[in-house]
Amino acid sequence: xxxxxxxxxxSRLLLLVADSGPAGRAYKLPxxxxxxxxxxxxxxxxxxxxxxxxxxxxxxxxxxEESDHACSDAPTATERVCNYKSLVLYDGRLYYMSSNPRVRxxxxxxxxxxxxxGPGIDMEALFGVGHGLEVVSPAALPWAGGSNITTPIxxxxxxxxxxxxxxxxxxMGHALGEEVMTFQNSLxxxxxxxxxxxxLKAHIFLLDTSRVLKPINETLGSCMSRQPVLSxxxxxxxxxxxxxxxxxxxxxxxxxxxxxxxxxxxxKTPKRTQRMSQQAIATYRQRIAxxxxxDAQAVASLNPVRVVVLDRLYESARHFLNIRxxxxxxxxxxxDADVQVVYMEVLPIxxxxxxxxxxxxxxxxxxxxLGFWPFLPRKAVAIHVVPHPDSDPVQAWGHRMAWxxxxxxxxxxxxxxxxxxxxxxxxxxxxxxxxxxxLSDEDRLALLERGKCPEGAPFATYCSMHIMRKHVxxxxxxxxxxxxxxxxxxxxxxKFSPEETAHLxxxxxxxxxxxxxxxxxxxxxxxxxxxxxxxxVALAALDEALAAKDEALAAKDEALALSQALEAARRVARxxxxxxxxxSLQAIREQRTQNLITDAVYQALxxxxxxxxxxxxxxxxxx
Numbered sequence: 001x002x003x004x005x006x007x008x009x010x011s012r013l014l015l016l017v018a019d020s021g022p023a024g025r026a027y028k029l030p031x032x033x034x035x036x037x038x039x040x041x042x043x044x045x046x047x048x049x050x051x052x053x054x055x056x057x058x059x060x061x062x063x064x065e066e067s068d069h070a071c072s073d074a075p076t077a078t079e080r081v082c083n084y085k086s087l088v089l090y091d092g093r094l095y096y097m098s099s100n101p102r103v104r105x106x107x108x109x110x111x112x113x114x115x116x117x118g119p120g121i122d123m124e125a126l127f128g129v130g131h132g133l134e135v136v137s138p139a140a141l142p143w144a145g146g147s148n149i150t151t152p153i154x155x156x157x158x159x160x161x162x163x164x165x166x167x168x169x170x171x172m173g174h175a176l177g178e179e180v181m182t183f184q185n186s187l188x189x190x191x192x193x194x195x196x197x198x199x200l201k202a203h204i205f206l207l208d209t210s211r212v213l214k215p216i217n218e219t220l221g222s223c224m225s226r227q228p229v230l231s232x233x234x235x236x237x238x239x240x241x242x243x244x245x246x247x248x249x250x251x252x253x254x255x256x257x258x259x260x261x262x263x264x265x266x267x268k269t270p271k272r273t274q275r276m277s278q279q280a281i282a283t284y285r286q287r288i289a290x291x292x293x294x295d296a297q298a299v300a301s302l303n304p305v306r307v308v309v310l311d312r313l314y315e316s317a318r319h320f321l322n323i324r325x326x327x328x329x330x331x332x333x334x335x336d337a338d339v340q341v342v343y344m345e346v347l348p349i350x351x352x353x354x355x356x357x358x359x360x361x362x363x364x365x366x367x368x369x370l371g372f373w374p375f376l377p378r379k380a381v382a383i384h385v386v387p388h389p390d391s392d393p394v395q396a397w398g399h400r401m402a403w404x405x406x407x408x409x410x411x412x413x414x415x416x417x418x419x420x421x422x423x424x425x426x427x428x429x430x431x432x433x434x435x436x437x438x439l440s441d442e443d444r445l446a447l448l449e450r451g452k453c454p455e456g457a458p459f460a461t462y463c464s465m466h467i468m469r470k471h472v473x474x475x476x477x478x479x480x481x482x483x484x485x486x487x488x489x490x491x492x493x494x495k496f497s498p499e500e501t502a503h504l505x506x507x508x509x510x511x512x513x514x515x516x517x518x519x520x521x522x523x524x525x526x527x528x529x530x531x532x533x534x535x536x537v538a539l540a541a542l543d544e545a546l547a548a549k550d551e552a553l554a555a556k557d558e559a560l561a562l563s564q565a566l567e568a569a570r571r572v573a574r575x576x577x578x579x580x581x582x583x584s585l586q587a588i589r590e591q592r593t594q595n596l597i598t599d600a601v602y603q604a605l606x607x608x609x610x611x612x613x614x615x616x617x618x619x620x621x622x623x
Contacts, residue, residue, distance in 0.1 A: 108253035140151030176371030223291035
């Protein structure tokens with residue numbers, strides 16, 4: 001059994017990636033997966049093959065061994081990682097073969113974050129008995145020709161398997177900034193695959209994601225594996241699902257580390273105990289850079305300063321309606337800068353990353369582009385545009401990302417739209433939403449004219465999370481843009497020496513305005529840096545407060561569950577007492593009917609029973 005944390009043999013490693021599709025949407029599983037039953041409705045696990053493929057190992061005659069496992073010393077499934085030996089994949093099920101009917105197999109968590117359950121949403125992702133793994137006796141194996149474990153049988157053999165569940169990420173921001181980053185860290189920590197040169201000789205088996213993420217996952221899979229990514233949903237079962245696949249060594253679980261824009265496991269307990277270190281994020285950044293062909297050690301360019309504005313096609317929403325005016329204003333402000341307006345939708349992911357990796361200043365609307373920040377050059381500045389006024393919690397996503405990228409001296413400058421009237425709602429996206437249709441005329445006017453979400457669930461959450469962030473376009477105020485672009489230039493130049501920035505028109509202009517000396521400007525920049533440091537402290541305090549709130553909610557839930565359990569126990573006890581009193585009363589009546597007791601004794605016994613009955617005023621007294 002391989003030791004946890006040690007580098008595993010990398011020949012023929014299989015990564016099984018499972019994905020339920022977008023949260024809240026039913027996911028139609030292949031026939032073999034559907035047999036797993038309600039315990040894992042959209043999560044795990046099927047090894048399937050495409051007829052005619054030559055990159056899968058051929059069948060060979062093998063003698064099976066009893067399964068075994070070893071897990072890391074962790075108190076909860078959330079932090080636990082387990083290695084399994086000799087599992088069999090057959091007809092859509094994973095089998096653990098053991099002659100011990102009481103074998104204890106700890107569960108492991110397969111998701112980097114934990115979400116609340118809700119209608120159509122089940123983000124629990126434990127792997128273990130009853131959750132994608134079935135214990136079977138070696139004397140009664142379910143596959144043909146394998147009635148006993150000692151009987152040689154034909155099977156395809158995979159030496160190493162890494163199980164991975166990719167359901168949490170449903171857009172590029174979560175995929176690049178959370179999911180793949182955590183995935184890379186898990187491979188590094190538990191399989192010793194930390195760099196592009198150490199990528200595994202692996203088959204990544206991917207259950208289809210959205211149309212956007214499927215090709216992304218296939219491409220990024222090449223950064224983790226030397227083998228092509230195979231989509232489970234596109235493959236038929238090997239031999240109609242009746243061929244055996246022997247998995248000699250299997251690793252499952254993420255471990256205690258993760259990276260998320262919010263708290264890993266927010267809203268659900270137990271939580272992961274630690275965020276990924278900056279060193280781990282730097283390792284991820286270097287691996288993707290080596291894979292995608294850009295320099296992770298490159299420094300933001302000053303000759304020229306490269307300003308990259310990421311816009312979206314109108315059809316994609318969150319489009320800058322005055323993008324050409326924005327571009328013109330930036331060129332006027334920074335005449336010696338190289339200004340580019342880029343639409344990521346029309347570029348392959350390699351070019352998307354290379355564009356970001358060339359930016360001295362990146363300006364983008366809140367959304368998926370946050371996931372590209374880890375690939376900015378060192379000392380770069382990112383301007384995070386949030387369309388809806390009063391959106392400090394949304395701006396915190398950018399500050400958290402910049403905080404995690406402090407090792408590369410990447411900073412964030414917020415630009416929150418100040419005027420609700422500059423928003424353009426994409427009414428056709430949500431006009432038929434049932435929550436919107438139930439709004440009063442007053443609430444609709446408050447939303448569409450003043451940018452105010454109606455109070456009260458469920459529409460308030462939908463409004464703030466979707467309408468205000470996703471179903472809007474923005475006519476950005478140009479004076480505000482100029483102001484923030486100036487802050488970004490100050491932040492950028494503060495990272496370089498005066499000699500390195502002396503050639504820039506921006507430096508010369510601002511040194512001459514109002515007799516402002518370089519010493520005064522340095523003081524202003526220093527004050528801004530101190531303000532940013534104070535903001536980071538406040539952000540940390542906010543994170544602690546949110547964590548305390550989550551713990552309080554969890555304690556409340558536990559108290560409610562305990563109260564419900566006590567009430568249920570009370571009902572059971574009360575029902576048992578009722579039954580006993582009814583039986584006693586019936587016995588007394590029968591004894592009186594048979595003249596076995598006198599009238600006086602009968603009446604005394606009945607009075608005693610009725611007195612006990614009246615002790616609970618909520619119970620009706622029997623006739």
